[in-house]
Each structure stands twice: as C-alpha cells, then as structure tokens.
Amino acid sequence: MARSGSPGSITVLGECVADIFEDSAQSGPDGLSLRAMPGGGPANTAVALARLGTPTRFLGRFSNDTFGTLFRARLGASGVDLTASVNASEPSTLAVADLDGTGQAAYTFYADGAADWQWTDHELAQATNDDAVCLHTGSLALVRQPGGSRVEDHLAQAREHATVSIDPNVRPLLVPPPVYRERLPRWCAAADILRLSEEDCGILAPGASFEEACDTWHAAGTPLIVITLGGRGALVSLHGNRAIVPAPPVAIVDTVGAGDSFTAGLLHRLAASARLGGRIDDLTLEDVIDACTFAAHVAALTCSVSGANPPWADGPTLRIGTAPRLPQLGN
Template sequence: MTSRPSVLVLGEALIDIVEREGGDVEFVGGSPANVAVGIARQDIATHLLTRLGRDDRGRRIADQVTASGALIHDASWTDAATSIARARLRADGSAAYEFDIVWALDAEAAAEAAEAASVVHSGSIALFLQPGGEVALSTLERAKRAGTIVTVDPNVRPALVGSDPRPVAERAFAAATLVKLSDEDAEALYPGASAARVLETIAALGPRVVVMTRGGEGALALGPSGVVDVAPLVVEVADTIGAGDAFMASLITSVVDDADLLGGDVAALQRALRRAAVTAGITVSRPGANPPTRAEVDAAV
C-alpha cells in the first residue's frame, strides 16, 4: 500500500494589513501560505517552506498554518521581521497592495523537501523577488526532472516583479505540470492577447493543464483533450482576498485526488474546475483569506 501523496509549497508568508473603515485589520496572508492552508484544509499532507520572523506576526502565521494541518519547515525561521502587505480594498471588493517584504529561501532545505514530496507548488513573489526567486525556480526545475508533479501560480504583483515579468514566469511555466493564472496575470504577461491565445502559449511551454480564472466570468482551462470552462459560484462577496489562492489549492487537491485530471480526461478537468470555483466562492463570501474545509466544499459542490 502506497502512502497518500504530500504537497510541498515554496513561497512567502506575510501579514495582510487591510485598511477598513474604523481601523486596520490584520490577516495572515501571502499567496503560497494561503495555498498551503487551503490544501491542508482538504485533508492532504502539506508542508510550507517560507520565511518567518521570530516575532508576534511570525508566530501568528505559524499558528494559523499549523492549525489548518500544514507543517512549517524548520528552515523557514529567521531573526528578521516578518513581511507585511498593506491592502486597500476597492469598491468591488478587490484589493490593491503595497509590500514590505524580503524574500530568501534555504536552497538545501528546498531541494531536500522537494525530493520528499509528490507535488511541489510555488508562485507569486516567491518566483520573482531575489534572492529567493532563483532558489524557488531551480527547485521547480529539479522537481520536474525528477518526475514530480509541479504546479505554478504566477500571481503577478506589478509593484514587485519588475518591468518584464514574462521571462521568469515562462521559466516557471516550462517546469510546471499544471499552471493557474488570473486574467489580470494574463494581461500583465501577454498584453492584449485573447484568453485562448494565452492558454495555448503557456501550454506550448510544457504544462499539461493551464487554467485561467476570470473573476465573475468563471474559469477557462486547456487540457490535453481541449478547452473546458466553468461558471463561478454566485455569493455575496465580502472581499476577494485569497480567492485565487483557494482556487489554486483546490486544483492541487484535485491533482492529488484524481489521477485522470492530468491524463486528459475532460470530465475530470470539469470536476476539478467546478470544485475550485466552489472553493473560491466560499472564500470570497467571508473576510480575508479563509479557505473552506473539505466538508464545506463537499456540501456545496
């Protein structure tokens, strides 16, 4: 009997300081950390290799991540301050961010952790900001060569990725088995290109499945058997913080749960998209990045 697959998430964990009427509110955040929490809440063994300060904010992040069931790698801890992102909510509930972040990653720890995982995920600031970006990218590439499933979400942050994020993003895409990006990411990477063209361009780099989320229009995916789309779950939106991360976490869960997803089965891809849409919908219905449990998703699918 083989053991259940485990997922390694490489990337930043930070505190989101959300500006609200009546005062700021702090939430645990960072796209990869949110993804790790989301996967663990689906009852999948999850490890997060990140960068945390030994301060109150770092301990708050660790408490929330471990409460979800995920484990934080020992190499994640540092004597520097925990990173923060200040989020200002727009009228539609989406957030504009300002960052105070330093990103570094222990290369030896990342390599060892990736060797022990069945799935390796990274994305967001972790891919673009140095010196940790090169470590994250190299780890994904080694994992691909070893035959490990690799998932990527570029989650492009214009304030941090430089004037031309495409070379870094495409290097990550080339290492990936599955890519998820938003329509905003697509516009940042391939300005003016249609959704179909973006999916085809990324798929040509090597991923077996490429998914684009489109907010209120749902999501579109290109797999080995063609294009599949899904409508969003209609809910009253509290805010959109963590929606894409919840969607990504659900896709990774489906990769672990359903071997047919990466094999070209259209029905499996449709199931994965529907489940991810429900997961994201539940997340946006409550404040902050607070993804649902497996039981909550099962009840709503």
C-alpha cells in the same frame, strides 16, 4: 504518468504576508486603526489544502518577529506540516490592502529585505521531499531575488518525482512586468499546471487573447493552464482542448485569497483522484472540468467571508447562498 493508489501529500513553497486592513469601526480623526491578517498566496493555498483534507507541507522562511509567530500559528492550526520551514532573522513581508466598494483588494507592499526571498541552496536541499505528489509554488517567492532563481532550480529537481504547479500571481508594483515575461518561459518549461488570473494574463501576454496566450504557454511546455475569470468562472486549456467552468453564485464579502483557494481546490481534487505524482499525461479534459468545478466552489466560499479564510471540508460554512455544498468525489 500520475500515480495510482494513495493520493499522497502536496508541498507548497513560498511566502507568508501580513495583510493589513483598516478597521473602519475603530478609526477616526485621531488615528487609523489597522488589523493584521495572515496571508500570502502560497501560505493561503497551503491553509486551504490542509483544511480540505490534503496532507500539506509548507516550505517557508518565518521571521522571528510578531508576524512570523502569527503565520506559524495560522498554518499550524489549519493542520499544515511546518517541520521543513526555516526560522529567519529578516523581517516579515507586509501588504496594506485597500478594498474598493466591490470587495476587490489593491495592495501596497513592504517587502524589501524580507525573510521570504532569502532562500539558500542549503535550505532548499534540506527541504526536499520525495514523497510529495505535487510541488506548488509561485507568487513573489519565485521572482524576487536572491531566492527566486534558487527556487527555480529546486523546481527542476522536484520535477523528477512530482507534478509541478505554478501560480505567477503577478505583483507589478513590486516586480516590473518585463521581469515576469522574461522568466515565464522557464516556468512553463518546469510546470505541469499553470494557474493564473485574467489580470495576470493581461500583464504576461498583453494584447493576446486568452486562447493565444494558452497556446503560447502550451508550446513552452505546460500541458494544463487554468485562467480564473472571477464571477465568470474559469477557462481551462489542456493541450489546447478548452472549456469554460462557471462560478457558483455567492454574496461576496471580499475576494481576498479567492485565487489561492481556487488553486487549492484544483490540486486537492486532482490529488484525491490520484491524478498527481509526476507528468499528467493521462489527465483528461473531463478530469480538469471536475476539478475546476470543485475549485470554483472553494473560491466562492472564501469570497463569502472576510479575508483569506478558506473553508474546512467538514465545517459549517459549506453552504452559502444558492451555491451547493462542496461536491464530493464521484458526484
């Protein structure tokens, strides 16, 4: 049963990644100029949540290198609580992005031995927060070892008092798809909310329709599944009751961080309407459609600017193209 009253805070557990882009204006035959931007799926989601106004706590392992300093600065400037995060001696994770003509990004990762995957049981025990209404995690932190299995155990404990949200954010170049498929039933058993892209769906359930995949994951234990479809919007499935939520029109600069912003918009809207805080048994399809409509606007705003730069609730970027402002609760 979701809590009533105060919406409470959301905890995000996962990695920070330095997204490396070519600066074509500065590159030439004598050298390639690169620009490093703070990213990583869970970190992007935490930033977006905090900018939307949700009290947000980030559990991450920050390297002592230059990139770790960059990550802390970005999260802190967005209003994310970092008091439970860990200082680590291992290096930061790097992802070199290659953007195609439509703004879609493909990544090459440099992640072996990085700080993000080295969680210990002691570190996670110290990070427990019974006041959070939701724990969101996923991406590489949930599947890379040695920390991934410990994060899974942490989810089981958090589930006693909080809604659990997972975004698999599949990275087949780093982790073989069969590893994801083998572990996905355990994630579904722990998760109240599963948000994934259509690309993720194709890897995790090859040959299955979206509806068939949703039914399989519902049967494994997850009541709410949201599959984002890019410019076609999102498919929502709550206990098998389904709807399509359209995406607003937007002039796309790139799609970096769009899925993470969608997740943040979804969780923010549900938290603001006091729908989180345990099992989501009282959630209705209308609640989910409302939250996903809001989330689609947040993702569209992120696509309208360069990089994973989600909007602020009261910022100047809330009006883009022909898309309306971010809808308010009750609208």
